[in-house]
Structures are given as structure tokens and as C-alpha cells.
Amino acid sequence: MQMTAEEREVNKVAAKSGANREIFLPPERERVKDGGKPHVSAKNFSIFYGNFEAVKKVNADILSKYVTAIIGPSGCGKSTFLRAINRMNDLIPSCYTTGTLMFDGEDVYGRYTDEVQLRKKIGMVFQKPNPFPKSIFDNIAYGPRLHGVKDKKMLEEVVEKSLRKAALWDEVKDRLDRNALGLSGGQQQRLCVARTLAVEPEILLLDEPTSALDPKATAKIEDLIEELRGSYTILIVTHNMQQASRVSDYTMFYYEGDLVEYAPTKQLFTNPRDQVTEDYITGRFS
Numbered sequence: 001m002q003m004t005a006e007e008r009e010v011n012k013v014a015a016k017s018g019a020n021r022e023i024f025l026p027p028e029r030e031r032v033k034d035g036g037k038p039h040v041s042a043k044n045f046s047i048f049y050g051n052f053e054a055v056k057k058v059n060a061d062i063l064s065k066y067v068t069a070i071i072g073p074s075g076c077g078k079s080t081f082l083r084a085i086n087r088m089n090d091l092i093p094s095c096y097t098t099g100t101l102m103f104d105g106e107d108v109y110g111r112y113t114d115e116v117q118l119r120k121k122i123g124m125v126f127q128k129p130n131p132f133p134k135s136i137f138d139n140i141a142y143g144p145r146l147h148g149v150k151d152k153k154m155l156e157e158v159v160e161k162s163l164r165k166a167a168l169w170d171e172v173k174d175r176l177d178r179n180a181l182g183l184s185g186g187q188q189q190r191l192c193v194a195r196t197l198a199v200e201p202e203i204l205l206l207d208e209p210t211s212a213l214d215p216k217a218t219a220k221i222e223d224l225i226e227e228l229r230g231s232y233t234i235l236i237v238t239h240n241m242q243q244a245s246r247v248s249d250y251t252m253f254y255y256e257g258d259l260v261e262y263a264p265t266k267q268l269f270t271n272p273r274d275q276v277t278e279d280y281i282t283g284r285f286s
């Protein structure tokens with residue numbers, strides 16, 4: 001990747017202060033029409049595993065239709081925060097939360113919140129592609145069927161629409177009845193995105209979605225995120241800072257359970273407010 005003059009300047013300054021990572025400036029991002037409303041709002045929101053406070057009193061709004069990256073060193077609470085948004089952490093008996101987390105004005109952890117409906121609106125894609133050992137068609141139709149869609153024509157439409165949105169249709173349209181496990185890793189991951197899109201979510205949670213993929217498949221997922229930006233609110237956990245800077249509008253930096261800094265991506269990567277953020281993004285620790 002070619003560096004711009006501005007990037008070379010930033011890197012000169014960074015190198016003088018002991019940084020050992022090259023900084024690539026995030027590209028300018030266009031504003032999203034009708035985006036930017038608080039879609040998920042955390043207020044003094046903590047997440048515990050037993051007595052251990054893995055995520056500490058977070059106050060933040062995730063803005064609708066934008067891409068927000070979550071970065072930070074291993075064990076800082078990125079995945080724990082992400083999984084809390086659609087209550088995936090409920091599956092861990094020792095895990096509980098304090099404070100509030102609101103989604104579309106409703107309390108995610110409210111007494112009457114229906115987790116199945118919540119997970120329909122807030123879909124998740126994991127680190128390793130995890131298609132069901134079923135046909136490509138049945139993978140995508142799985143969610144809509146679960147939510148009561150039986151009509152064959154409607155299911156066919158949903159399958160095509162979802163695969164198109166996930167930029168996979170052209171590659172699989174002639175083999176929808178084949179087992180999804182026969183697809184490449186990158187195709188499987190796009191299939192998982194399509195499966196999530198099939199139930200028409202509002203939010204996509206992506207937990208290191210490219211860490212098991214090669215650079216070419218990674219680039220396709222990044223292109224896909226760019227395509228979906230503006231239609232869905234997207235949160236992506238990533239260890240790859242260049243990826244965060246390429247795909248996201250906003251970045252959250254977590255350190256030891258604290259949300260240390262949350263800012264527009266360009267600002268966070270070029271002019272971090274906090275010394276710990278600066279040390280992390282310039283590679284003084286990882």
C-alpha cells in the first residue's frame with residue numbers, strides 16, 4: 001500500500017517518539033444518510049464473570065448505520081462487550097451485567113425482553129465460519145423458517161436476496177442444493193453473513209470475522225462491510241488496526257475492561273486523546 005505525504009509525516013513524528021508500527025491514515029468517510037442516531041446506548045454498563053469485572057462502566061452510544069470498530073489488546077473485553085449486545089453472554093452461567101444497555105429505546109437486559117427476537121434484530125458472525133452441515137439454501141432459509149416463513153417462493157426470494165447482499169449469489173446460484181461445508185473459508189464466512197441478513201436484522205455484530213481467512217477472502221469481507229454500511233449498524237471486533245482504519249467510521253479502544261477512547265476513526269488514529277491509545281496504535285504494546 002502506498003503511503004500518502006500526510007502519512008509519511010505522521011510516521012516521521014511517530015518514529016521519533018519510539019513507535020514501531022507504520023500508521024496508515026483512515027480514508028475520508030462519507031456521511032450516511034439518516035444515520036448517526038443512538039442505536040445501542042450503554043450507561044454505566046459493566047459485565048462480570050463471577051467477581052471479575054471484564055467490562056467496566058461503559059457509557060457510549062453506538063450510532064445507527066455506521067461501522068464501529070472495537071480494538072484493544074487481547075483480553076481487554078472486546079468480545080465480551082460485543083456479545084453482550086445480543087445477550088450471547090447469557091449462555092455463560094457466571095456472566096451478569098450491571099447498569100443499562102438500551103437497543104432502540106428498549107432495555108436489552110429488561111425482564112420482558114425476548115432474546116430470540118433480540119437476536120433476530122441483532123445478528124452475529126463469528127471468528128470461524130460456522131455454516132450448518134446443510135445445503136447452502138437451507139443455511140439461509142433456516143432463520144426465516146424458524147420465524148414462521150413456510151412459502152417456498154418466499155423462501156427462494158429471501159435466499160437470493162440475502163446471498164446477493166452478501167456478494168455470494170453469483171458464486172453459488174448454480175449449486176444451492178450442495179452442502180455449505182464444501183465452500184471455501186471465505187465463501188463460508190460470506191454465507192454466514194447472508195444467513196444473518198436473511199432474518200432482516202438492524203445490527204450486525206462481527207467478532208474478528210476475517211481472522212481465519214486469507215488476504216483475498218479478507219478483502220472480500222471488507223468490501224462487503226463497505227457495501228452494507230449505511231443499511232445496517234455494524235460493530236466489528238478486530239485485532240488488525242489497518243482493518244479498523246479501513247472499514248470503520250468510529251473506533252472504540254478498550255484496555256483492561258475500560259473503554260479508554262471512542263472517537264471518529266480518523267481522529268482516534270491520528271490524534272488520540274489518551275496516551276494509552278497512542279501507545280497501542282503506534283505499537284508500543286500489543
Ligand SMILES: Nc1ncnc2c1ncn2[C@@H]1O[C@H](COP(=O)(O)OP(=O)(O)OP(=O)(O)O)[C@@H](O)[C@H]1O
Nearest residue numbers: 049054072073074075076077078079080081092094
Ligand atoms: N467465559 C468466561 N469466563 C471467565 N472469564 C472470561 C470468560 N470469557 C472471557 N473472560 C475474561 O474476560 C476478559 C475479557 O475477555 P474477552 O474475550 O472479552 O477479551 P477480548 O478483548 O475479546 O480478547 P481477545 O482479543 O483475546 O479475543 C479476559 O480477562 C478473559 O479472560
